[in-house]
Amino acid sequence: MTDPRESVHKRRPTMGRVPKVTRADARAALRNPLAFIAERWTPEPRTVQRAALSAIVMSVLIVVTGGAVRLTGSGLGCPTWPKCTADSLTATSEMGFHGAIEFGNRMLTYVLCAAVGWAIIAARSQKPYRRGLTRLGWAQFWIVMSNAVLGGIVVLVGLNPYTVAAHFVATSALIAVATVMWQRTREGDAPPRPLVGKAVQQLVWFLVAAAVLLILVGTVVTGAGPHAGDSSEVERMPVDWETVSKLHAVLAWIVVTLTFALWFVLKAVDAPKGPLNRTRELFLILLAQGVIGYVQYFTDLPEVLVGLHMFGSAVMWIWVLRVVLSLRERREVVADVPGPAPEATLTKA
Numbered sequence: 275m276t277d278p279r280e281s282v283h284k285r286r287p288t289m290g291r292v293p294k295v296t297r298a299d300a301r302a303a304l305r306n307p308l309a310f311i312a313e314r315w316t317p318e319p320r321t322v323q324r325a326a327l328s329a330i331v332m333s334v335l336i337v338v339t340g341g342a343v344r345l346t347g348s349g350l351g352c353p354t355w356p357k358c359t360a361d362s363l364t365a366t367s368e369m370g371f372h373g374a375i376e377f378g379n380r381m382l383t384y385v386l387c388a389a390v391g392w393a394i395i396a397a398r399s400q401k402p403y404r405r406g407l408t409r410l411g412w413a414q415f416w417i418v419m420s421n422a423v424l425g426g427i428v429v430l431v432g433l434n435p436y437t438v439a440a441h442f443v444a445t446s447a448l449i450a451v452a453t454v455m456w457q458r459t460r461e462g463d464a465p466p467r468p469l470v471g472k473a474v475q476q477l478v479w480f481l482v483a484a485a486v487l488l489i490l491v492g493t494v495v496t497g498a499g500p501h502a503g504d505s506s507e508v509e510r511m512p513v514d515w516e517t518v519s520k521l522h523a524v525l526a527w528i529v530v531t532l533t534f535a536l537w538f539v540l541k542a543v544d545a546p547k548g549p550l551n552r553t554r555e556l557f558l559i560l561l562a563q564g565v566i567g568y569v570q571y572f573t574d575l576p577e578v579l580v581g582l583h584m585f586g587s588a589v590m591w592i593w594v595l596r597v598v599l600s601l602r603e604r605r606e607v608v609a610d611v612p613g614p615a616p617e618a619t620l621t622k623a
Contacts, residue, residue, distance in 0.1 A: 312399040325396035326456040329414060332389040333449045334588045339379045341584040345577040349433045349503030351376030355426035383422055390414045404463060410455035417448045433504055435497030435511045442493050446591055453592050457599045462606035469546050470601050474539055478598055481532040485594045488525040492587060495522050500575060519571060526564055533557045548600040556593040563590055
C-alpha cells in the first residue's frame with residue numbers, strides 16, 4: 275500500500291481560478307476604465323493618502339529638476355519642442371550634457387503624470403465615492419498638461435523670462451492643488467468647522483497673500499538675474515536685479531513676521547495643537563530659507579544654493595497651505611439612522 279504521507283508530499287500545487295474577462299468587461303473597461311477599476315478594487319485609506327502624497331513629491335521634484343535645467347544652462351539643450359531636435363524625438367549623443375539634462379526633465383513630466391494618474395485612480399476607487407477628491411486629482415492632471423505645453427512654448431520662444439516665470443507659477447498652482455488633495459484624503463466630507471476665530475483667519479489670509487507676492491517677486495528676481503538658463507544670449511527682465519532682490523528680502527521678512535505673530539496669537543488664544551504645530555514648522559522653514567537666501571546673495575549666487583532656495587520655496591508654499599488647512603476640521607459624514615416611528619412607540623407603551 276502507498277503511504278498516505280507520501281501522496282500528500284507528491285501532491286502538485288494548485289492555482290486559483292483566474293476570473294474570465296468577458297467581452298462585456300472589455301467593452302466596459304474601454305468605455306470607462308476608471309469606473310471599471312473602481313468596481314473591482316477598493317483601496318485602503320492609507321493607499322489613497324500615499325497616492326496623493328506621491329503627487330506632491332513629484333510636483334516638488336519637477337521644480338528641483340527644472341531649476342537644475344536652468345542653473346546648468348541646459349534650457350535650450352533640446353532646442354525645439356515637442357521633439358528634442360528637428361530630426362530626433364530624444365536627445366542625441368552629439369548634444370552632450372545639456373541635451374541629457376533638458377530631455378531628462380521632459381521625461382520626468384511623464385513620471386509626474388503617472389503620480390497624478392495614480393492619485394486619480396485611488397481617489398475614484400475609494401468607497402464611498404468622493405467626487406470632490408476625484409475632481410482635485412483631475413485638476414492636477416489638467417494643470418500638468420497645460421504646463422507641459424507652456425514649457426514647450428518656453429523653449430520655442432528662446433527662454434523668454436516672462437514665460438519662464440509663468441511656468442514656475444503654474445507649478446506652484448499644481449503644488450497647491452496637490453496639497454489640498456492630500457489634506458482632503460486625511461479628513462472627512464462633513465462641512466468644515468473652524469478651530470479659530472475670524473480675526474486669526476484674517477491674519478492667516480494676510481500671510482497667504484504675502485507668501486504669494488513673495489513667490490511672484492521671486493520669479494522676477496530669477497527673470498532679471500544672471501542665471502538665464504542657457505549659455506547663449508537670453509532676454510532678461512528689464513529691471514534692476516539688486517533692487518528687486520531687496521524687495522524680495524523685505525517681503526520675506528514680512529512673511530516671517532506674520533508667521534511669528536500668528537504663532538504668538540495662537541498661543542494666546544490657546545488654539546489646538548494642529549495650527550500651532552504647522553505655524554511653528556513654517557517659521558523654522560522660513561528661517562532656513564532666509565539663511566540660504568542671504569548666503570547665496572553675498573556669495574554671487576552659486577548654483578547649488580540657488581537650487582536649494584528653489585526647493586525651499588516649494589516647501590515653504592506647501593507649509594503655508596498646511597497652516598491654512600489646519601485652521602478647520604472636517605469629520606466623517608455620519609448617516610442619519612431613522613428612529614422608531616411614533617405609532618410604534620405608542621403601541622409598545
